Each structure stands twice: as structure tokens, then as C-alpha cells.
Amino acid sequence: MGKIKKLLPGGIWFLDPPKDISLDGYRIDKVIQYTDFVITLYFAIVVIALVFFIWRYNSRKNPKASYDHGNQKKHLIMTVAMGLLVFFSIDVVIETMSFKDLKEAFWNFPKGKDVVRIEVMPQQYAWNFRYAGEDELFGTDDDIVPSQNIMHIPVNTPIVIQLTTYDVIHSFYLPNFRIKQDATPGMVTAMWFQAMETGQYEIACAELCGNSHFKMKGYLTVESEEDFDSWLGSLEPEGTKDELDDWGAEEVEGVPEFWAWAWKELK
Amino acid sequence: MHSESFWRKDIFSTDHKTIGKQFLFFGIFFLLFGGFQAMLLRWQLAYPGQPVPWWLMGFLYEGTGGIIDPDGFNRLFTMHGTIMIFWAITPILIGAFGNFLIPLQIGARDMAFPTLNMISFWTFFLSGVVLLLSHFLPAGSASGGWTSYPPLSLPGGGIPGLGQAFWTLSVTLMGAATMMGAINYIITVIRLRAPGMTYWRMPLSVWGLWLTSILNAIFVPVIAAGLIMLLLDQLLGTQFFVAGRLAAGGGGDPLLFQHVFWIFGHPEVYILILPVWGIVSDLLAIYSRKPAFGYKVTSICMSTIVVLSSIVWGHHMYTTGMSPLLGKAFMFLTLLISIPSSIFFFNWLGTLWRGSLHFDPPMLYTMSVIWVFGLGGLTGLYNATVTSDIYLHDTMFVVGHFHYTLAASVLFGGFAAIAHWFPRMFGRMLNPLMSKIHFWGTFITLNLVFFNMMVVGYAGQHRRIYNPSEYEFLQPLADMNVFITYAALVLGLFQILYLFNFVWSLVKGKVAETNPWRATTLEWTMDYPIPHGNFGEIPQVYHGPHEYSNPNTDQDWAPQTVEIKSS
Amino acid sequence: MSVATITSKKLFIIDEKTSSLGLIVGFVAITMLFITFLATFSSMMLKELQYIHIDLMTKMIAVGITSVLVISSLLFAISHRQWLSGKKKESSFYLASSMALGIVFLFGQISYWQLLVKQGLSGLNNVLVGMVYLMAGAHAIHLIAGLVFLAWLWLQLNKGGELKEVRYRLIGWFWHYLSALWTVILLYLIITV
Numbered sequence A: 001m002g003k004i005k006k007l008l009p010g011g012i013w014f015l016d017p018p019k020d021i022s023l024d025g026y027r028i029d030k031v032i033q034y035t036d037f038v039i040t041l042y043f044a045i046v047v048i049a050l051v052f053f054i055w056r057y058n059s060r061k062n063p064k065a066s067y068d069h070g071n072q073k074k075h076l077i078m079t080v081a082m083g084l085l086v087f088f089s090i091d092v093v094i095e096t097m098s099f100k101d102l103k104e105a106f107w108n109f110p111k112g113k114d115v116v117r118i119e120v121m122p123q124q125y126a127w128n129f130r131y132a133g134e135d136e137l138f139g140t141d142d143d144i145v146p147s148q149n150i151m152h153i154p155v156n157t158p159i160v161i162q163l164t165t166y167d168v169i170h171s172f173y174l175p176n177f178r179i180k181q182d183a184t185p186g187m188v189t190a191m192w193f194q195a196m197e198t199g200q201y202e203i204a205c206a207e208l209c210g211n212s213h214f215k216m217k218g219y220l221t222v223e224s225e226e227d228f229d230s231w232l233g234s235l236e237p238e239g240t241k242d243e244l245d246d247w248g249a250e251e252v253e254g255v256p257e258f259w260a261w262a263w264k265e266l267k
Numbered sequence B: 001m002h003s004e005s006f007w008r009k010d011i012f013s014t015d016h017k018t019i020g021k022q023f024l025f026f027g028i029f030f031l032l033f034g035g036f037q038a039m040l041l042r043w044q045l046a047y048p049g050q051p052v053p054w055w056l057m058g059f060l061y062e063g064t065g066g067i068i069d070p071d072g073f074n075r076l077f078t079m080h081g082t083i084m085i086f087w088a089i090t091p092i093l094i095g096a097f098g099n100f101l102i103p104l105q106i107g108a109r110d111m112a113f114p115t116l117n118m119i120s121f122w123t124f125f126l127s128g129v130v131l132l133l134s135h136f137l138p139a140g141s142a143s144g145g146w147t148s149y150p151p152l153s154l155p156g157g158g159i160p161g162l163g164q165a166f167w168t169l170s171v172t173l174m175g176a177a178t179m180m181g182a183i184n185y186i187i188t189v190i191r192l193r194a195p196g197m198t199y200w201r202m203p204l205s206v207w208g209l210w211l212t213s214i215l216n217a218i219f220v221p222v223i224a225a226g227l228i229m230l231l232l233d234q235l236l237g238t239q240f241f242v243a244g245r246l247a248a249g250g251g252g253d254p255l256l257f258q259h260v261f262w263i264f265g266h267p268e269v270y271i272l273i274l275p276v277w278g279i280v281s282d283l284l285a286i287y288s289r290k291p292a293f294g295y296k297v298t299s300i301c302m303s304t305i306v307v308l309s310s311i312v313w314g315h316h317m318y319t320t321g322m323s324p325l326l327g328k329a330f331m332f333l334t335l336l337i338s339i340p341s342s343i344f345f346f347n348w349l350g351t352l353w354r355g356s357l358h359f360d361p362p363m364l365y366t367m368s369v370i371w372v373f374g375l376g377g378l379t380g381l382y383n384a385t386v387t388s389d390i391y392l393h394d395t396m397f398v399v400g401h402f403h404y405t406l407a408a409s410v411l412f413g414g415f416a417a418i419a420h421w422f423p424r425m426f427g428r429m430l431n432p433l434m435s436k437i438h439f440w441g442t443f444i445t446l447n448l449v450f451f452n453m454m455v456v457g458y459a460g461q462h463r464r465i466y467n468p469s470e471y472e473f474l475q476p477l478a479d480m481n482v483f484i485t486y487a488a489l490v491l492g493l494f495q496i497l498y499l500f501n502f503v504w505s506l507v508k509g510k511v512a513e514t515n516p517w518r519a520t521t522l523e524w525t526m527d528y529p530i531p532h533g534n535f536g537e538i539p540q541v542y543h544g545p546h547e548y549s550n551p552n553t554d555q556d557w558a559p560q561t562v563e564i565k566s567s
Numbered sequence C: 001m002s003v004a005t006i007t008s009k010k011l012f013i014i015d016e017k018t019s020s021l022g023l024i025v026g027f028v029a030i031t032m033l034f035i036t037f038l039a040t041f042s043s044m045m046l047k048e049l050q051y052i053h054i055d056l057m058t059k060m061i062a063v064g065i066t067s068v069l070v071i072s073s074l075l076f077a078i079s080h081r082q083w084l085s086g087k088k089k090e091s092s093f094y095l096a097s098s099m100a101l102g103i104v105f106l107f108g109q110i111s112y113w114q115l116l117v118k119q120g121l122s123g124l125n126n127v128l129v130g131m132v133y134l135m136a137g138a139h140a141i142h143l144i145a146g147l148v149f150l151a152w153l154w155l156q157l158n159k160g161g162e163l164k165e166v167r168y169r170l171i172g173w174f175w176h177y178l179s180a181l182w183t184v185i186l187l188y189l190i191i192t193v
Ligand SMILES: [Cu+2]
Pocket: A122, A123, A125, A169, A170, A171, A205, A206, A207, A208, A209, A213, A216
């Protein structure tokens, strides 16, 4: 596989995906690379068979076809064996890989003190983020809400986000982390990830949400723990909320205010 | 023959052959319409915000200086998807060939319920008119995607006007028409098979169309239920699919629509592709002059897939926040489909093996289905797997993948079917030279377009975005997007050639003999034009549909009506 | 069939078994529509999106209204029997009363709906109630179609012309199916709500 990867940038797909800077993105790349490898193999077999048949069994070279219904036991055994071979060499392998990755990483939400929790509420067409502040509770006076579309996270720290939406369905898509998660009205969904490299990255909305869906862009800054803390400290806490609501009671110039939900404990 | 008036004979005809042709012309019209929309989409993706040139009918966007605006772009892909699936593929494969082939191939005089058949077409026609009219609404047609997810597709979602309601209404009407057709096809196959035409002697085309109809009869009502609820939300202000801030008081569940949509939506994929599988299986046998390899196994595999297809819809919803258990179950079930799929795929290769291959245009189109469906099927693995789908979901990769399985396979299947049965439908041959040029042009450019769509998707480009250059991580894909667009434009050019070939052959094509392909099935047993009622006397069937190169016959084929005496 | 029969006006005659099977496939489709509605309803209830509370009295009224439809269905069966044994007059009478009860049921449904609205259960603010109205409405539309068939049958009976037994039987199937369908839906609602 490694060799195939070197022959072409991006393997069989010619173009490289965005740089993976996450802890677990390599798992997704690995599943994709294995699938690349096996489907290339099987497709090559099909193409070779086709070319061979065209060359060997065209009507000029082979004017008389053999009378064969392919309905004998040996044929059945052969085709079923091929079916099972495909199933066990492709499906079972990627399924095992995928299950393992889900169990070890994507569905294995980190717990404990050093986890950074963020609430995300997209709206048409912007991203709202909320940090819990010192008390580690959402919906309290010391919550920190940076300006729209700005998200900072510390490097090498697990980040858990919970999402719901202000209006229609959006999808929080981090190309550099290989992940995305829908935000659907009426429900809170969750996702976690961990950055391994500092830098500036982009957040996109992956689910069609209206005419400006294409420019619903967020800016993700991955920085060191200290930079992150000082950034967070430099922001004014949101202050008192009288009317607290899951999706915001008021709107000031299109920006919803006083939205938050109590952090949902998962599993 | 008593003569019927023009209205009875050509417009409100109950003759399945006429209705089949009506569906064909109807479908081709919409295919061109949706195809043209695809060209505009591609223009915008390659040159975002630049005026559409005159040769792509830039004057349509006169009001905005020739530029497609974001709303217009959303309307384009919404309508492109809707039209291609429901008003192009459905009428051509199921409407036209279902109608034309089923009675002829099983030896029936017509459909079981000819009047219902006629009503089905005109309901379909009406639904198409409603859809077309929606383009002239003051606020424009629907723009919420072909999936029309609420709450975006509801009044609170921000799409102005009645476009979304028109969309829902027209798709519901289309569903009603499909339903009538499905009842007809199912019963026709059960009741009107000629003497000797057992289920195991039916051509695989009929098997495919029959299984498609069964899926339609079961799952179209499911989407109908969802669409009725959506329509009530859109027009009466109920809140079945509204939640959160947009739901004043009450509130329902937007996710429920996704479930209902995909419970229908996944079988719909097979509804569209099953007729092609059947047709391909038959045509491979005819042009290899060899019996279809593992006929029974192929039809059993197709039936197995029909059953499996109804329990895998969740693979479209991995990123919605599905419970881990459900996610795993849907992944496992989806991957199971690859067993029957690969079995009948190998049967296709088995048919070619040791055959005597004749590369007439229908065979070229048919063999290319093996190619495109192979690629389409294999790339489905990425989307069936939860983890890789988390990355690839809602990207151009998915778009490329389903264009391979649906657009490419169904188009080539449709081209093959049209080329093969053109002499039966119109009494003339489709010009072979033009067909071959069209084949090669389409095959090459189509692969360039759809494969590279997957490439840009793998490189991260999400779908349904008006302007990829908004994002820095998509900057490196700009050249590829331009390349895809030019390939698509050339692909479009070749379809103009096809249209020319179709019309030219209709008028000036070589007059066909009764059975130009030396095929064994019943539709080739009578002279052109096939009369209303098809058969002088209902034929007796003696054997299966693929008796080619039987050593006990003088020629290399034995019609189903001729008994083979073993020597 | 010979060529002569093809050229006659009717291409061929749809036989009994064919039309019965067609109707059965139709039933499958309608059943799928209502299964989807019921599944949607159940999912909304399991997710506790809304609550409906209906007192026993109101529930009993619903049972009462539905029994009208069941009786209508029984009357149709009697009418069919009478017709088979040649009693045209009685048959027409029972058919008419079956039809009348069908209409009574429809009006019953409408007034029941008004009753619920009066209790504050409107379909616009409560999706569960909305689903109930939707199912009742979808059923009512099929019922109106059924009434049209019944009326047609009644006209045929009284015109005195020839009437094919299969038509009588199949219209009956449809009518029984509709009352069975609503009974099942109502039972489901009563048990779950
Ligand atoms: Cu969005």
C-alpha cells in the first residue's frame, strides 16, 4: 500500500486530501487506503477479464459460442465462492477496522478533567461557539462566547463538542480532522477530536442549509495550552442571562444571545 | 383492424406499446432538460460567478448580467437531481421499457389493466407539468435539494415562495403514477404469462422490471406518507418535521423525515437499477450468442438484493448522531449486499466467457455497464463504512459514486435498451456508426467527469456549494473543477449527437428486418408494426429465454416458441 | 383467443382473478401508507415530543363511531348474500343502509374532530394529534372513494341490468378492508394513548 501511495499523490485519487492534523484521522485514512487497494485489485481483475474476453472470444476469433448455461453445481460453487471471497476480503476487513476505530476512537468519548467542552450552535449562515468558563457549567454568567465563526482549541487536548441548531440542519465539517457531525433541530449531537498541530484551519458546513450554505465558514485556531488560556481570558464573559433558552431568546443584529443548554451526559 | 381516431390511438391510447413510447419521449425530454441544468451547474463550479456564455444560453440569466446567483444555483441542483431521478430515469427505464417489454416478452396482449396504464401515464405527465410550472413561480422553483430535508424545505427554512410545495406536490403525483404502473406490472407478470412461460423462463429483463415494481408497490407509499406530512407542514402550518426555535409551541421531529425518506430512498436506488441489471443480463447473452450464465442464480440474487435493500437505509444517516448499535447494524447489513451483487456480477462475466461476442452498439453500451457499475458498486464501500463515510459523507465523492451507480449505469443500460429495441419500437435501426461514435465519446468523457468528481470529493470538496473558492483547503482543486467541467461539456455535446441520431434514424434509419439481432424472446416473433393485441395467437413457450448456440439446433438461436428436439 | 376477438372493441376481458389480485396489491400499498403513519406516530410518542391525554368517555365515543362503520360493513355482507340468493330488493335495501351508515361514520369523524379541538387538541400545536387527524383524513378520503363505488353499485342494482358478481365482491372487499383498517388503527391508538 505504501508503494501505491508513492506512485501517485493521493493514491488512486490523484489529489491529496487536506492535511490530517488530528489524533485519529489516520484511522479513516487507513480504512480508505485499504479500500482503495482492494477495489483497485478487484476492478483490475474485472478489466483484465473483460479485455481478455474481448480479445479471445470476439465473434471473428470465436465464431461458435459454447452452449453452457452455467447452471451446474460447480458453477454455483464457483460464483458463490467468489461472492464470499469478496465479502471476506473486503467487507469483513473494513468492517472490523471500522468497528475497532469507532470503539477505540470516534465513539469513545473522553472523560475527565483535561477535556475541553464546547457548545456549538450553527445558524443560517454562521457558527456560534460557547465555552463554559471557570465553573465548567454552561448557561452561567461566566460563559464565554467569542465572536461568530471564531473557534480556538488547545493542541494535544481532547475536545468534545455538542451541537444543536438555531434554525435548519447544518453539519459541522472539519476537513483537516476527517470528521463531520450534523446539527439537527430538537436534538443535541456530539463529536470529539484532538488536534496534534497548531495552526489556522477551516470549518465548513456540509449540509445544505440555504442560499449562503457555501460561505458558512468558520475559522479554527489550534494553539498551545497557554495561548488558548490567554485567548479565553482576554474575552469578556457573557454576563447575566434572564431568559435562558436552548436556542436563544433574543437576537441582536442577527446574532442570537443567551443560548445554551445544560451539558448532556452521554452514555 | 378497425381504425381508431388519432386521440384514441396516439394520445389517450391504452396500447402498452404506445404508452411505452410516450414514456420514452417524455423521459428523453426531461433527460435533456436535466442534462442542460448539469452543464450550468458545472459552469458555475468551474468559473464561480462568471457570466454564463451565450452558447450555454446565458440569456437565461439576463437579469443578473449572465451570472448564476446562489439561489439560482441551489435551484439548479435541486431540479437536476429531482428531474433526473423521477422524471428521466424512472419514465425511460420503468415507464418506457416496463410497458413495452413486459407484455411482449411474456406473451400477453397488453397490460392487465390497460386503462389504468393510460391513467398512469397521464398522471405522470401532469406531475411533470406541475414540476415544470414551478420554474415560473415568482420566487422560483424548489431549492432545498432533491432530498428536501425539513426544516429547510419548510416556510421557516428561508426558501421563499411556493417552490417547495410545488416540488412536494409534483413528486407525490409522480408517486401515484408510479404506483398505478407498479400494480399493473406486478399483476401482468403474475396473470398474463403465455402458456409455457413459467417464472423461470421469463427473460431477466422481465425479472428486473417485476422486482422493481414490487419494490415500488411497497415503498412508494412510504415516501407518499412522508410527502403528505411535508406538504401539510408547508401549506397548513402543521409541525410534523419542525423542532427547536422554529417550532412555536408544539414541534415534531425533522430526523423522522430523513428516516422515511431513506426507507424509500435506498430501495429507490434499486428500483432504478434493477431493470438495467435485467436488461444487461439478457443483452449480454444475446450478443455473446450464449445462454446467460447462472440464470436462476442471477434472478435469486436480484431478489435477495430487493429484500436486503429495505433494511439498510441508515447508511445515509451515519452523521446524524445515530446510536452506535444502529450504526453498526446498518453498516453490516449494507455490506451484506455485496455478496449477491458480486455473484451476479461474476455471472455477467461468466456469460461472456467462451461466448462469441458481437460488438454491435447495444453490446458496447451493455459492456460499459459492467465497467461503470463495477466502479460504482465498489466505491459504495467507502460510503457503507461508518468511519470513511464520516469523512466522505456530503462530499463530491458521494456525488461521483451515485452518478456511477445511477446516472452512468442507468444511462448506458438505457442506451443499450434503446439501441436494441429501437427496431421493435420504430421499425428502423439506430444508425450504428453514429451510435458507436456516441458510445466512445460518452464512455470516455463520462468516466472523466464522474471519476474526477470522486477525486475532488476525496480531496475534501463538499457538495452543493456555489463557490468552492470560498475555502482555502479547496483552492488546489480549482484546476480539476475546470477540467471536469470541460469533460462534462464534451459529454453534453455527444448527447446532442445522440439526439440527432435518434431523430434521424426515426425518419431515415435503415428499415429493420423482423429479428435483426437473432434474439429468442417473444417480442421478436411478429412483423413490424406490432398490432394492438400483439400476437395473432398467444404463443406456446417451450424453453427459457437464452437458447443460443444449442447444438441441437441448426442456427445458433432457438426462439422460445420453437421446440428443441434433442437428437 | 382468435384474431377476430382482438379486433373487436374489447381487446380482452380482465378476468376475476386478475382484478382480485390487483385489488390485493392495492391493499398492500394502502396498508404501507398507514403503517408509515403509525410508525411515525409511535416514534413521535416514544421520543415524548408531545402528550395526548384523552379521557375514557371520549375514547368510548370513538369506539361508538367506529362501530357504525363495522355495522356498515356487516350490512354490506348481508346485502351481498341477499343478492347472491336472488333477492334483489332486499339486497338494494341493505346496500343503501350500508352506504347511509358509511356517511354517518364520516360525519361522526368530523364531529369527533371538533370535539377534540374543543378539548384543546388541535393538530397545529400537537404533532401526535396532528397524526391522528392525518390518519383519519387519509382514511376518510379512501372511504369517500368507497362510497362512490357503493353508490355506483346501488345504481347498477336498481337499473336492473346485468351486474357481474365479481364487481359486487370486490367492492365489498374494499369496503370491509376500510372498516378493518380503521378498527385496527383505533385499537392501536386506544392502547397506546
Ligand atoms: Cu449550514
